[in-house]
Amino acid sequence: MKGLDPVYKLWGAALLALVVTPVLARLAGLVWEFSQLAGYAGGLICLLLCACPLRPRDTVPPTLLSLRRHQWLGWAALILTLTHIGGLLIADRLVVEYLKTTSPLYQLAGIVAAILLLVVVLSSLAGVRRWWGSHRGFQATHVTLSLLLVALIAAHVVATDRYTGGNVRRMLFVMVTIGAIAMPLRARAKNLAARASGAGRQLVFGRHSAWVACAIAIAVAAVASLSAAAVHGGLREPLLRRATLLPLDFPHDKHTAVNCLLCHHNYVDKTGLDTCIRCHRSKRTDLKEGAEARFHSFCFDCHRNPDAKFERHGPPSGCTACHRALGSGVATPRQAGGS
DSSP: OOTOOOOOHHHHHHHHHTTGGGGGGGOOOHHHHHHHHHHHHHHHHHHHHHHOOOOOOOOOSSSSOHHHHHHHHHEEEEEEEEHHHHHHHHHHHHGGGGSSTTTTTHHHHHHHHHHHHHHHHHHTTTTHHHHHSSSHHHHHHHHHHHHHHHHHHHHHHHHHHSSSSSHHHHHHHHHHHHHHHHHGGBBOOOOHHHHHSSSSGBBTEEEEEHHHHHHHHHHHHHEEESSSSSHHHHSBBBBBSSOOOOOOOOGGGGGTOOHHHHOOTTHHHSOOOOOHHHHTTTTOOOOOOHHHHHHHHHHHHHHSSOOTOOOOOOOSSSGGGTBOOTSSSSGGOOOOOOO
């Protein structure tokens, strides 16, 4: 593409690598997998739009997307996101539990990101843009909201761990997101930069450059923190604890190949003989994760990345793969490890 410089070529190659990461994930149920892919595709489109903002014609590099294409891609991202949410709700009625304040932080980040995407898309309509006194003011606001959107998407995708499992894929997604966030910092053409007074005016956002640069710095720091294991685990903690746990429907007969002590470790290491929940919801300082985060990570990691010796060991295709709806039964002591 004319005007495409080495920075964009390198970033574009990394983005293409993210496009193929779902191939490395084991397939779940048809509707569930389609819905997950729709959400992932919507997120990647948001990264593309953030990295290829609409620029003045005299910038280096020049605008890579026309206004019409930029808008259509925004609508495509919104439609894919709504397909992601609607498809998951259709595939599994228990997904509605993730729309509550007791959801893990990464799920709430996804919900806020969906709402923010709707705001960003609708605010780009010609009639709404007139509410701003100047085009530069609208542009700075639009870019700032987009930066927040991309950071929330990164938190949701990385902590979900569906297509970014493993250190390599996770770091790739983090680096591509940071690259997309940093792209709006590209400067004007040299001849215009020489005439500008002050370094801030050399950026494409004029007098709003300092504002946008500050937002970029905050977003980069937030996304970079996702590579830390503590942050990754913390995002799986709920905002508020559930008063009533979702009963588990754990089929012990299908897990006979797994050593019982892998889960019931407390019978060997003498850390307690009580139920899983009571221990993992205690205030013990040696427990790095709460009950909800620990059990979801434990089950997901085993099913998504099983040992080669396990057969017919696919990833969960919904909440009902492990849980039953409230009111369908009370969790027994052996089920008390549910969240």
